[in-house]
Amino acid sequence: MSLRLYDTAARAVRDFTPLRAGQASMYVCGVTVQGPPHIGHIRFALAFDVLRRWLQHTGHQVTYIRNVTDVDDKILAKADAAGVPWWALAYDNERAATRAYEVLGTLPPTYEPRATGHVPEMIELVERLMARGSAYASGGDVYFDVRSFPGYGELTGQRLADLQPAADTDTDDRKRDPRDFALWKGTKPGEPETASWATPWGRGRPGWHLECSAMARKYLGPVFDVHGGGLDLRFPHHENERAQSQAAGDEFARYWLHNGWVTLGGEKMSKSLGNTALVDEVVRRVRPVELRYYLVAPHYRSMIEFTEGALAEAAAGYRRLESFARRAAERVGADAGEPVLAPAFTEAMDDDLGTPAAVAAVHEAVTRGNTGLADGDDAAVAGALGSVRAMLGVLGLDPLDPQWATAGTGSRLSPATDGLVSLALEQRAAARARKDYASADAIRDQLGALGVQVEDTPQGTRWELTT
16 A cells, blocks of 8 residues: 555545655744744654655655744744843744754754745745735735635635634734735834845735745745645645745645644643643653654544653553563664564555554564563564564654663753662672672662662663653
8 A cells, every 4th residue: 555645635535646756845834933842832843754754764755844933923022021132032942942853853854944044035925926916015014815816715625705804913904805814014113123124015024824835935846745734734824825825826735734733631732821841841751752652653633632641651651662672682682683564564654644553563563572582582583673673763763773772761860860770780789799689689679669670681680761
């Protein structure tokens, strides 16, 4: 079975046929850097990282663009409230987002353009729209005329007559139709001059939707394969992107993919609700690889209700996979076994990235591998290890990958944790050498009470965290 993906525009699962054989082009909306990211923000990055890895595994050369929105109303307002330059606040939060992407093991994008670096392309796009009669200037702003585009609303299955006024400006009196949306916003009194650019319509800054259309076209051309982002971006952001790009004469995206939310108390996780779980904070409670597993194991289109209990359960599930990989590597070597994917895994991934079934296939392989370890069947152990590492590698979760291979917590405490456990094990080894088995057992029991499982193997003493 070839790869099939759920296309929001078609509201159906479709065969994925790339524009160019053996190549895949993806534009994914990144974060607006008004604050540090919580796990709801960052789920999109993991969902599309898995798609990218699967495309690469199946022989595609992937061009992956992920933008940064580094100027908008909220950034300006928060910077003003904090008494700092808007660009400084944006850059600090951009670095926090990069840190979150990296700590959770996402592959770096091919390019990561900032909105502020592509104003000329945006002005050119506005001029094309105005020349085609789909945009108009009014009072220093420029608006997209939604009635000029017959397909407006088709991405999200809405009729223009049923849509509410666009809420992206407070200048509806300048619009021909209250549903028209801003392409370009004229500078307002009190806004910093550094947050505006000279245009034929006066100084101002881009509307949110304009930037993605301009950057997608620059890096991927007038037509590309996949446009992705969070479910909340379908309307108005992606609807408006599609409208302005196609009105300008571009075919734009051929497939639209959207990942589900992370919810808390049944509501979408958001700063405005105050129900956030910042990535920087969560990875102090669980290892980053465990957080990645928690966010990747459910289907990318499903909702994830965030609870500490569910997070702990996911961490325990990942540690079972990790424990087998480490024990098998000690037995037969880390690179033993062919990296063959289980058929059930391949079938699941080709079925709209069905990670729940794919993860189940990994656990089945681990069960077979554990049986091999218990029976002393090194060939079975090696086969299972090769398969498990290959499958987890596709998901960015290979326990023996250098990023995840440390035994500690993965946070700033990792070196201290490793050192303290090693010191305790040295004391245990010294006690055993002098045949003080009571003290050796006491050290092992104390470590166990702290969540450190100690195991004596023919290759030496090994340990792992169990909590």
